[in-house]
Amino acid sequence: MKRLTRVTLTLAAALSCGQALAVTRGGQLVYGRYADSLFLDPVLNDANLDIWILTNLYDTLLQPTTDGKGVQPGLASRYSVSKDGKVMTLTLRSGLKFADGSALTAQDVKWSLDRARRPDAGAWSSSLASISSVTASGSTVTLNLKTPDPTLPAALATFNAAIMPQKLFTAAPGKNDAEKAKAFAEKPVGSGPFVLSEWKRGSYMVLKRNPYYWKKGEDGKALPYLDSVRFEIIPDDNTRILKLQAGELQGAEFIPLSRVAELRSSPRVNMTLFPSTKVNSILMNNRPTLNDGTVNPLSDVKVRQALNYATNKQALIQVVTYGTGKEMKSYMSSTTPLFDASQKGYPYDLARAKSLLAASKFKNGFDVTVLATSGSADDLALLTALQQMWGALGVRLKIEQLDAATKTARYRANDFQMRTAAWTNDINDPSQITSYYALFSNIESVHTGFKSAEIDKLFAQSQQETSRVKRASQYRAIQSLYLNAAPIIYLYETPYPVALAKNVRGFVQIPLGNNIFAGASLEK
Amino acid sequence: MRRGMHSHYVLKRLLQIIPTFLAVMLVVFLLVRLLPGDPASAILGDRATADIVERTNRQLGLDQPLPTQFALFVWNLLQGNLGDSISLKVPVLRLIGERLPVTLFLTVYAAALGLLLAVPLAVLAAVRRNTWVDALIRGVFQVGLSLPVFYVALQLLTLLGARLGWFPIGGYGSGTLGHLYHLFLPALTLGLNLAAVLVRTLRSSVIEVITAEYVEFARAKGLRPRLIMTRHVLRNALIPTVTLLGLNIGALIGGAVITETVFAIPGVGRLMVDAIFGRDYPVIQGLTLTFAVIVSLVFLLTDLIHARLDPRTELS
């Protein structure tokens, strides 16, 4: 009940800006980030630090809707798919311009998509892999597909499919694409609502209003409302909050969940929990033996199920997320399209956990080691709580804290028994998380080693299934199969905690994580 | 000591530093490669496939044998090129150029505040030794020295920044005045720490000097107390302080890591920690070299000042 009101409130807050009568234009919004962006190239970047602000600089043909459930028109005012599903035609808006005033043409679109879909172009090219060729004529862009692709609209609304100015990019100094990208990304020009005007790495970044942005605000004039957005880099959580409370910032991201309740009652701050696609789980190594050759109790499905039942999610949600989380019912978040609402998850049931473990080969309990990220208060809170919960089963949990790079290296070598993990979608479609979590062929089902021929088959079908109903039933089956096999410990979903000054309106962090400043304004 | 011998000495010391630098470079080169996890793990995160990792390592030249990598590194270094940051994709030299002045400003500021606090209070404590004034001064600094830097930083920030609003909360500001204003709290945090160390030594040496025979003699001659204090006592008492300050400057630069994090200051300390966690080999290497140069120069400078203050010192 409590959660329901909160979500409603958040949604209401997000919507109310759309219904406000008069919006104030102008001003600079100063936003505190915990770390700086690294590389502002839409195709070659790797980090959320870039991804989550990129769409302010680079617009895409289609855009994710703010509720994260679908797509809406972007640079393309409409699109259609042929009957056989193998041709997609997009119509560009007229008079589109880049932030330097030069025209954005169908040729730029073709060039950008061709660059993004090259197999050797960054980590994201596979989202456009179904395209066999792109043709441009006038304001029409035609995508010819190898196979029908239900994920393509969502893919075209994703950052890596951003439209870049071909002329400016190719004019950038450098011998090859990678070098040109480095040069261009230092002072990028795109067609998003803002354009980079100043960047002092590790300190601050200023985005200025793009006067040529196509989208209109509610006053009928072009967006954005703000003159500029200034990102201040403030790594320490406390400092970020103090600065916001002192009025030096109008927004601060990544508020520790432990401070949410306190900031809610603060008169100067509007503490907002934006719904996210973030799922927090513990990945288990499902293989019969570990890298060092020892027998791995987690290879027994009964053990994995027992651990899931012995995990008291509601208690964890209180202790780790301070009541802001939500029980995880499927491996994908409830905000992901085609999430199956009938999924049961693993409700806390210690008796059942005990009987499952008694029926397994490890009824006397065992030792298990989990890798945690050092310095993560959330990881520590979670794992110290799990030590106690699983202790009731006779399972002794050992925590091994590693810095992020070491943890990733061990994970990549399948050299772990358990590890903490969080995931957010980059694309508004269930196929991304599924290909990582449930398919062995990609990264060995998030390195759990889990393999299911049935899921593989269903997934392959769903990737070409143009009927949404049929695709939904395929995904229902995948989610049930996965739940039953329990390759992971299902924990909780968490929101994006953002603290805003009271006069900030219309700022949204969408479930994918993108910070959208186009509709943000500073009211009097 | 004659001037000519000074420059001869300086040259000799500078030449001595070169093999140290070479050793530093080799050690740091090997040390970063000993860190578990590689740059690809750090920059690509959890999702990358094996192909992408391999491709990234190849692009970064990390698939080459170590001797080749080291030779290339030294070769580039000789041409004044420290390479590009792996995660930020800009030349390391430029990053250092942007960030080092910030940390140097903070360090000098902190040293100045530290001296400003330490010298008068230490003299006061020495003159009033074994009274409650002495006990209070030493007690307060002792408490300051026993608390973690991030705790002191956060308390100062909360009290003087947020509660009273006297100082901005973090950041670097612009212009010299802006820097002085923005960096006051972080410099005070570091300065307090430094002052706590200096007060102990300085107090002892002031006591030693004021009870020494030549000061008694000056006093007997009827020289004014103020003159005795400045000409004889402070000058002599500052000698060990300068040594101590020099020794601490290196620590201060490296120790700025946590202060820079708490106060959101874009300096090299924070850059170094980020680089270690991000396995950004070129940045770690470039920064270590920079630190080594600065610390060596400070040590040299300390010895020279020492020689000026204390005519008995032999530079050898």
Added chain:
Amino acid sequence: MTATLTPAAPAAPRARRRWPKPTLLIGLGLLALLLVAALFPAQLAPFSPTEFDYNAILQGPTARHPFGTDNFGRDVLSRVIYGTRIDLQIALFTTLFPFIFGTLLGAVTGYAGRWSDALVGRVADLVVVFPFLVLVIAIVAVLGPGLTNLYVAVSAVGWVSYWRLTRGEVLTQKKAEYAQAGRVLGYSPARILLRHLLPNAVTPAIVYLMTDMSLGILLGASLGYLGLGAQPPTPEWGVMVADGKNFMATAWWISTFPGLALTLAGVTFSLIGDGLADVLRPRT
């Protein structure tokens, strides 16, 4: 944190009483108090330092929990008491090896001089030009976080201060009359060094040892802030202060009481150090 190198306080005024000043006695008294807490935590602490109590989360100081409870409902007083052993252990293990190794090395190279002195001097230069904290972070990152690796990292770096202090003293003492006398009497270098020079030359190192002990604890706290310190659920004071920083506005007691414990330990070591300096300094 600043890794501070404090040379010995220069010789204090000559006129000195011979009996220990109250500083040393107070210091030793406080140390006894800490040792009692370190040896008998189970008898002193009202609760387990690791047991959760979901019904008592973030409670302020009460009669039941005089220091309040933390975000898991753990009793802060009990954690502070149990932490004493951990933190005294850190103080000891971060300094013991550097002290023994550095002092002996300083004595030998100071006495023997020549190539041994030059060689160790170069290695020391190498260690000194690396920023201390950064080097420790790098070493801990290589070996993995945890107290044992913290000890290894600090030992690899910490010996230099002791080496310098002792070497300097030995160089001075070597010229002193009694050492020259020993040489005339035909004592072996080892005997002169160990029986005569070292006991006199070790004083600054012992005094510095006390400062170093509280610095060791503070280093643990700084690493805790960066997530590389003691591992949970170990109740270590520095990590407790670091963990409590998010609650400073709402639950000040979580970081304040372990902070006070840190201060108490720092004051204790410092008083003992000052006291020892008085007692041990050779009287002329």
